[in-house]
Amino acid sequence: MANLPFVLENSWHAIEGDLTGGFSFVLHNMSGAEISGFRVVYTSLTRVTSKVVCENAVFLRRNANFHEFSPPAGFKLAPGASWSFKVDGLHRPARHRTDGAKSAYVTLADGTHKPCAVGDLMLEGAHSEPAHPLLPEGKVQTPYFLQPWPKSAALGEGAAYPVALCLTEATAEEKEAVQKVQSLYQRLFEAAHVPFSLSPIHEGRDLSLSRTDSLTGPAYKLTFGVDKVALSYGTDAGLQYGLTTLAQLLHGARLDSGDYLFPVAGTIEDAPRYDWRGCHLDVSRQFYPLADVSRLVDILAWFKMNIFHWHLTDDEAWRLEIKAYPELTTVGATRGPDAILLPQLGNGAEPVDGFYSQEDVKTLVAHALSLNVEVVPEVDIPGHSTATLAVLKNLSDGQEAPDSYHSVQGYPNNALNPAIEDTYDFLATVFDEMVELFPCRYLHIGGDEVADGSWLASPRAKELMQKEGLEGTFGLQSYFMKRIQDMLKERGKLLAGWDEVSHGGGVSADGTLLMAWQKPEVGIELARQGYDVVMTPGQAYYLDMVQSEAWQEPGASWAGTVPPEHSYGYEAEGDFPEDLRARMKGVQACIWSEHFLSRGYFNHLVFPRLCAVAEAAWSPKSVKDWQRFAALAPHSPKL
The missing domain is CATH 3.20.20.80 (Glycosidases)
Known part of the structure; x- marks a missing residue:
């Protein structure tokens, strides 16, 4: 990708007696040609006010985040040279590197617009503190990969995970629900092994599905055994959420079999806290x-x-x-x-x-x-x-x-x-x-x-x-x-x-x-x-x-x-x-x-x-665990 013809660097400086401070800008001419009669535009969420004061620049107009300035009359910017100017009179102080110019361009004297590279907002006269880690390493006390954590999980032993969970008997609608969650999983984790099979497979584990009137709305129940997993549900939403829980459990066990297991005993009884x-x-x-x-x-x-x-x-x-x-x-x-x-x-x-x-x-x-x-x-x-x-x-x-x-x-x-x-x-x-x-x-x-x-x-x-x-x-x-x-x-x-x-x-x-x-x-x-x-x-x-x-x-x-x-x-x-x-x-x-x-x-x-x-x-407040969340969250699918 070719370098852009102009670069706008920006920094924020404190001003004694004015908490909002001001911006300092440097426009570098990388175009290889001298320019004059030009204007510079930048967009910034930190805006100038009606009390804007410029040094070595003329304020032309603002519309929301759009700002336009020109150099003093007769100014010429030679190739390789730079133009520095300051803008005070902001509506708030800058606090982070994204509070300055987000984009910029230069409008030449003939009305054409030329792209301009923009970097992060720098901090003048103070320490520019680096970003910190946002999560601790985290620790999982219960060795199962579930997010969000279910309402009630009474899980016993875990063991090596099956190749996939295999439907035993199922209706056409249930098969469709399984394939829907299967497709969701494949879209989110393109390189991962599928969690389900509609037919028996070697080293698979049986999965039985049953609709029951005692479960309403999104509620579902899972019962785990050595040879079989049983999922009970009352609605299509409950079936989907139960299948998603199984996919998560299997995904985590494959991700790190040292920390996460697949259950061979116990139950999950689950329903959402809020509608x-x-x-x-x-x-x-x-x-x-x-x-x-x-x-x-x-x-x-x-x-x-x-x-x-x-x-x-x-x-x-x-x-x-x-x-x-x-x-x-x-x-x-x-x-x-x-x-x-x-x-x-x-x-x-x-x-x-x-x-x-x-x-x-x-x-x-x-x-x-x-x-x-x-x-x-x-x-x-x-x-x-x-x-x-x-x-x-x-x-x-x-x-x-x-x-x-x-x-x-x-x-x-x-x-x-x-x-x-x-x-x-x-x-x-x-x-x-x-x-x-x-x-x-x-x-x-x-x-x-x-x-x-x-x-x-x-x-x-x-x-x-x-x-x-x-x-x-x-x-x-x-x-x-x-x-x-x-x-x-x-x-x-x-x-x-x-x-x-x-x-x-x-x-x-x-x-x-x-x-x-x-x-x-x-x-x-x-x-x-x-x-x-x-x-x-x-x-x-x-x-x-x-x-x-x-x-x-x-x-x-x-x-x-x-x-x-x-x-x-x-x-x-x-x-x-x-x-x-x-x-x-x-x-x-x-x-x-x-x-x-x-x-x-x-x-x-x-x-x-x-x-x-x-x-x-x-998840109910009683089952939330920050350390567990910190361990699991980095494995989330992203955009």
Whole structure:
């Protein structure tokens, strides 16, 4: 791969009396030609504010994470030379190497855009602490490879593992279930020996399957003997989870027969702790090919998670094909230097795009359902709608100043206006197409991070407030959400959203599911208000959070430092009063993609913490064991 024509190096420096500090940049001209009249663009989650101060540079513009600067007038950059400049007036201090420039490019005087290499953010004047090991070596007291650990495992002796587990008598449906788990295993561990055989084989062990009415839902029971394993189940989900447990046991025994055995005596009686065992993936900030999304669903099934929350739209892009609005997935899914949506979060000189066709969605939903994973789609409204508003100009109040408010991510006027009837016509069409694609109970409508002050400069919103007796931004948001809830009800769907849906009067709690993400106490308050709750606090279950305080450890840090041990040990029920615990439906990991610029970043940040959340979702507190988890987690399949 050829070297890029420019290199941008960046570092963060402290400033006395200003906790946010500043950036120092050096642009190296490796192009072999002198340039002048150029501009440099970088994207960074650490943004400049209106108080930006530049040294040896001119600040031109910012849009969310997009920043553009030029050198002083008349400046020329010779081949092999460098240009240094400083930028102070940041909105927060940098704490880790991923808090600086994620991407950059140079726009030449003729308007062409040239790629620019970017390295990690360096630290000036202080020790740049290296990353630490995230897991101890770990120790397995009970020599069986199981993750998540079952509700009850009374396992006796173990012995050499069989070549495979062989079905004795089985129905056509049972054979299909065995082959489904077999195929899952082969996709996740391509070089490993298969765990099952549909017919007798030499050195195999018999596997008998029996359906019983005494086991309900995902529950199953395994009984081990020297010559035979018996699996009892009550539903298809229970059969799948029992077979997955057997595959895990056999996988571990083959992986390390010194530490892990296959049982020849004892029982496993198992059922999940929570009904909602979820994982969220943000595909707006970064686009993931369908094959990657499908593999993530496979990994969820391997860890007995049953909800895939697909975050399909945000400020940065709209990823779901809506046939009535084709521009949503062309204009609304393309970021680039000359596009309506500017580069963000690691984009450079080349435009980036990507969306999921309705055929893609049908394929993924069918794949997930075959593994007892329910796909819950999210269209994030009314905030986080920059991409939508870039396409559908009629959804903005033309009388409202274009920068009358900004979101926490720095986007101007990014929320759908509740006073514009075209908004509801648009969403009705979107929902009509979505209900044909997603057979799930819920449609997730976001509802998070609407900036206080949104719409207050809109004459049409002011008129609606006066007519309906609404107060402020969140009174408008509640009005909007109630209408959306009615629209979903008409289409046979329940409303799911982030915890801010409750603001300003909220919506009807009947059948509504809200996700508590800001802090654990929010979940308890939502339950008191009568909402069903999924606990997904950033302080434990956001997998983009940094895993140690070391400068060289990558990730976000707004919710603090979230090491794997904390994700594993965190008890989501926490201080829930006994009378409210029925409202807590489960837990969910969230994968927000601002920091995931590569598969390596993804795997480093998501694993092993996804495995930790999976065990928190399935296993009772009484059977959790951090040292055992630390020993098993490194063997998890990854993206």
